[in-house]
Amino acid sequence: MTTSQPSFRNWIENLPKWHGLVRISPERAYAHAEDQYDAQYGVSAREPEEGQGLCALLQQNQVDTTGPALEIGCGTGRLTYGLAHHYPGSDFVATDPSPAFLRLTASQFPDGPAGPARLHFALLNADDLGQLPPDMFSLIAMRSTLHHILEVEPFIAACARTLRPGGALAMGAEPLESGYLLMAAVAQSIGPTLKAAGIALTPRWRRQLDDFTATVKFYCRRDLVKDTAEDKHLFTTHELADLGRRHGLQLRYFPNATFSDYAPPFAPEFEGFSVFFLNYLQFCMQFDADFMDLIREHLRDQLKYFDECYSSHPGPAITGVFLFQKDARS
Ligand SMILES: C[S@@+](CC[C@H](N)C(=O)[O-])C[C@H]1O[C@@H](n2cnc3c(N)ncnc32)[C@H](O)[C@@H]1O
Structure with a gap:
């Protein structure tokens, strides 16, 4: 971080507020009823292994996790819950364009932050990521969100810009x-x-x-x-790798893995x-x-x-975990 940049706390405290949420983008409802989301997919919003597994994956890959983390498209908080418990950095900003989703996620933390990081909730549309300060976040995390974002390349470029050297953009559950x-x-x-x-x-x-x-x-x-x-959208791994490279991010792809596979005990299982x-x-x-x-x-x-x-290896490639790392020396 250069000396002319705001510190994270200074930056977030000076952003406008909207009904108790930090407002980086205007609010926008999801296309389907937010309160029916978990029931439709037959999932629980509390899957602690998702965020715990992501933190273990970051550690295995020597990602610097000392700075703030940003989650994009948190939905009902399926990844947020475990990340809030396990992310070791100073601050964690869970974001979504939908205020209803943010409130559902916030309701999982009735007693405030669950782990070491201070927790913030913000309205953010990925299209506005270019507004974030450069070299601010150690981690940008998302689960099943990239395929909702209209312009993928400008988004990846903006992630690369706001990541700190040694940080990473981690994505799970994207369709191939x-x-x-x-x-x-x-x-x-x-x-x-x-x-x-x-x-x-x-x-x-x-x-x-x-x-x-x-x-x-x-x-x-x-x-x-x-x-x-x-x-x-649907993605191909070679195009995502090229995209990352163009913006200074190196991709590691873990075929058909989920973040929770990396939660202890490490037992990948497609x-x-x-x-x-x-x-x-x-x-x-x-x-x-x-x-x-x-x-x-x-x-x-x-x-x-x-x-x-595919009885002995994961495939055909249908989804997976994507870890884009920013060089520690950049
Ligand atoms: C399929 S849901 C995934 C929710 C959650 N991450 C999960 O894994 O259950 C996609 C999420 O992306 C959010 N989203 C859609 N378009 C977005 C955009 N342009 N910028 C940021 N988030 C977006 C939606 O509001 C929704 O929360």
Whole structure:
């Protein structure tokens, strides 16, 4: 940090406030009801292993964690909860554009900060990251958020700028193009497979399938206007690595890993393509329960094939952990 820069505390205390939140960006609601989010995905907002695992991963990779941390797109706090308990630096700013999400996350800390870091809650849209001071944060963390951000390259450039030398941008649960296309291809075989077994798709099931394959196509295409869509992109690891390199960040990719894999005891465990695929249809695409039962039964052999190919290593690459490190000497 240069002497002309504000200290973190000075900077954050001088930002405008809005109903008890720090306001870096104007508030913006999520596209779906925030209070239904955890129920839809069948998850708990309190997954301490996510943040704990991320902190262990940072330590394993010698990331400097002495400065403040910033989380972007905290949602209901699935990553925030463990990070707040385990992040060893001085301050932790959990952010989201949605005030409802920030309040849900804040409600997990009724007694104030849970760990060594002082906790702050701020309205922040990733598009405004360029407003943050340079060399301010040791960690920028996000989970399942990059694919919501319209302009990815300016965002990565802004992260690189506001990271301190030796710091890192860590991302988990982002969708990869190859794996999602594979899921869509398997989904396209559901109709013919059930038909061969004498089962006709109901119009509702047909709509659910078409919705899924059209969604993947929308994410995949790069020639469409995406500013009003909530979810926007699929990624490739080589493009993310190039992007990072262009902005002075070196990428390490951990295929299909989650942050929680790195929580002690270290036991990386990808659930396998079939589990990921079935969970995606059930929780993200909201397929009917009786339709899911038929898919499980009649696509068992096809899905088993993928799992057997990857019985000894994680794949096909469908998601993972991405750790972009900024050189300690930059
Ligand atoms: C799929 S949710 C993930 C929430 C949480 N991180 C989790 O893992 O459960 C995506 C999050 O990104 C936030 N988000 C969407 N667009 C954003 C943007 N442009 N800048 C910052 N956050 C954004 C949403 O409000 C939401 O909280």
